[in-house]
Amino acid sequence: MGQNDNQNAVPAIHRAIDVIEFISSAQRELSFSEIMDNVDIPRQSLIRILNTLCSRGFLDKSSQRGLYRIGLKFLYLGHGLPDKFELRTAAWKAMKALSQKTGKTIELSSLDRDQLILLEQIRGSEEMALYSRVGSVIPYLHAVSVGKVYLALMDPDKRRRVLRKIGLPAMTKHTITDMARLEKEIQETQERGFGFEDQELREGVRRVAAPVFNSDGKHVGCIGLSAAIFSFERDDLDKYGRMVREAAEKTSAELGYVSNP
């Protein structure tokens, strides 16, 4: 199953997506030739692709003879997702309350195809340039509070499979790279009901996260709180842990979860 299983795929669409992803990765407006030099598509074909994407709002051309950028239609389509099981809607109130109470950055994440994805974010008042971008994905479950929560609630088989797939690469010097240590951490996470990460993904950032369950009792996401180490001392762990648990529990209730069924 390669990138383009010639029989079951549409090459033209693959190319269009290559173009979109390249432009998106550049994070700025690009000229025709910049795109041309980077995507390995013949000139004439590239023109047709760009025209088509522009005509549908998937790309925008700034001026007449101009630069290309990702189209605003992505804003619309991105916000119209069936709310990943209504999770975003259900979580909103609790997240907002938590944000106002703490002033910290509040995040809503979920697991998708064995990767953590940031679904929603309320940025804190701190001036960190450390925000992840909504929609970001992280495969390193072992290095993130949210990931630890997922690992803690996963059935052991899946946990082993996922961990074997990605290994325990170090993201910072604090990342847990030892399996025994990680297992202990996972157990702790199970016991206290929330996950903690101490600069394991990024230097200078601490984070806690607690699980949200839906009406079937399935673990569907996490509400997290992150802050710079200056404003999130290790002594604050229990306080913030309790807070995210509370927010997550409220969200679960919103989704119809009942703890003793």
Place this chain on the structure above:
Amino acid sequence: MGQNDNQNAVPAIHRAIDVIEFISSAQRELSFSEIMDNVDIPRQSLIRILNTLCSRGFLDKSSQRGLYRIGLKFLYLGHGLPDKFELRTAAWKAMKALSQKTGKTIELSSLDRDQLILLEQIRGSEEMALYSRVGSVIPYLHAVSVGKVYLALMDPDKRRRVLRKIGLPAMTKHTITDMARLEKEIQETQERGFGFEDQELREGVRRVAAPVFNSDGKHVGCIGLSAAIFSFERDDLDKYGRMVREAAEKTSAELGYVSNP
């Protein structure tokens, strides 16, 4: 210039986008046959399109033999827009402050291809089910506070062109449908420096908006505040108007705008 100007377009891409837009419009997960029945693409081709889009994360298939939905990649691409001239970043702080001070819904909008687009939103504490979705577009400049601000700052030629194109259709019984009345309203908007809308787009909703300028003095967006009529009396107009103006001015300053150059 029809939908598919046979020479300058890629039909396969048009079809893929048709599929994406149909699935998005459904607002829920769809089966293969539901899609099949609605997009006028032969079975075999549709399968190839769906496979391709799924393999790139533009669509997701829930279970093995399952339902299709918009892929989470749209979240990522939607949030990675080069920030529409950094507007969202620049506006964030002022919007947040305004949100905390008032508890109302704060919105950031811009004009794109003669349509208003909602770029960012901080939802208020009120439980209105009236939120627009980020990325939504509205062509009815005459019925929205933001639109009035745009009209007020547009050069008269463009204003006439835009208004002729869409006319003055009534969205509610309060919508201004008389050109003389609208001109007076535009003038008022110019004088007081913010736009006002009194249930002209939606029954029960009032809204104010003020313009944001970039370092070139170009009008690049609006910060708005909206609320239900119960919590936004007509007497509050000046108060909220002053507040959005202040927020918009702060944002303009953030972008490097100086009032007397």
Place this chain on the structure above:
DNA sequence: TTTATAAATACCATATTTGATACTTAAGGA
């Protein structure tokens, strides 16, 4: 003004994708 460069258009033979038909697999109901 001319020149140089980038972007977009035109044309058409050829290689590629397409889609009708037929077949396989899976799931749910009787």
Place this chain on the structure above:
DNA sequence: TCCTTAAGTATCAAATATGGTATTTATAAA
């Protein structure tokens, strides 16, 4: 259990998109 329906796979001739080359237009520099 078998039957029915939905989803997906295989094949290959016909139809169509593709892309090399040459031309045109616009923008920026000389």
